C-alpha cells in the first residue's frame with residue numbers, strides 16, 4: 001500500500017467545504033537551505049510620526065489620548081458606515097445588491113510602538129483579550145449589528161500600514177461570506193451527528209496523534225489543521241466547547257493570552273523575523289439565533305514559505321482551481337513545535 005501522504009493527494013476542509021491539493025513529493029527532503037538573517041528594523045518605543053502612538057495626531061485630524069494601555073477608536077476611513085440608508089437592487093437573480101451598515105474600529109494593543117504581540121508581556125495580551133471581549137459584547141448588543149469580525153493584519157507584506165501593534169474590528173449588519181460558510185458547515189455537522197460539535201470532534205482526533213499540534217496550555221491548543229492551505233497556517237482552539245469570547249471564564253481568557261504569546265513567538269523564531277500574518281477570530285454572530293454548535297477559534301494565515309523573504313503565492317492553480325501546498329501540515333507542525341518559546345530577539349529577554 002503506497003502511503004497516501006507521501007504522494008500528491010487532496011485533503012478536505014470540513015469547515016469551508018473546500019479541498020486543498022498537497023504535493024509532498026516536491027519537498028520530501030528535510031529543509032537544508034540557510035535561514036536568512038534579515039536585518040531587523042529597530043523601531044523606537046515612541047514614533048512622533050506614527051498615527052497610532054499616544055498623543056499623536058491621526059490622518060483623520062483626531063488626536064490620540066496619552067493612552068497607557070489598549071486604545072480603541074473608530075476607524076477614520078471606515079469601510080462601513082452605521083447610517084447607510086437601506087436599499088436593495090434585485091434586477092434579476094443574477095444582478096443583486098443590498099446596502100450594508102457597519103462599524104469599523106482600530107485597536108492599538110499597546111502604547112509601545114516597537115512591540116508586537118509576540119514581544120508584549122502576556123499580561124498586556126490579556127488586556128487585548130479583555131478589550132476584544134468588551135468590544136464584541138458592546139457591538140453585538142447593537143441592533144444594527146449581526147456579526148463582529150476581529151482581526152489583525154501584521155507586516156507590510158500583508159498590507160499592514162503601520163508597525164505599531166494594532167488590530168481591527170469590522171462589525172457588519174449581515175454575516176460575511178467566510179464565517180457564514182464555516183457556520184453552515186458546523187451547523188450541518190451538528191444536525192447530522194446528534195448535536196455533536198465539528199471542532200470538538202476534530203480536536204479529539206488531533207489529540208489522539210498529536211502530529212499536528214504545535215503547543216498547548218491548560219485551556220487551549222494551537223495546531224496546523226489537517227486541511228491547512230498556507231504553509232504555516234495555524235488554528236487556535238479552546239479545549240472546551242465555547243461559542244464566543246463573552247462565554248470564556250477568567251482562566252480561559254488568561255490562557256488565551258498565553259497561547260497567543262506562544263504561537264506568535266514560535267512564528268517569529270521560525271525565520272528569525274517579525275513574522276507576518278493575517279489573524280482573525282471566528283465566533284458566534286449576534287442575530288439571536290441559537291449558535292450552541294459553534295466552537296470559537298482563531299485562524300492565523302501567514303504568507304511566508306521558506307524564509308523571511310520567500311512567500312507562498314496563492315496564484316495560478318490556487319486562484320483558478322483550488323489551494324495547493326508542498327510542505328505537509330505534519331512537517332510544518334514539526335518545525336514549529338521544535339522551536340523555542342523564548343523570543344529570538346534580545347529586547348524581549
Ligand code: H2U
Pocket residue numbers: 051057058059060074075076077078106152153159160161162168
Ligand atoms: P491596517 O494597518 O491593518 O491597514 O490598519 C490600519 C487602519 O487604521 C486602517 O484601516 C486606519 C486605516 O483606515 N487609520 C485610521 O483610522 N486613522 C489614521 O489616522 C490612519 C489609519
Ligand code: ZN
Pocket residue numbers: 046047050051052053054112113164
Ligand atoms: Zn506608534
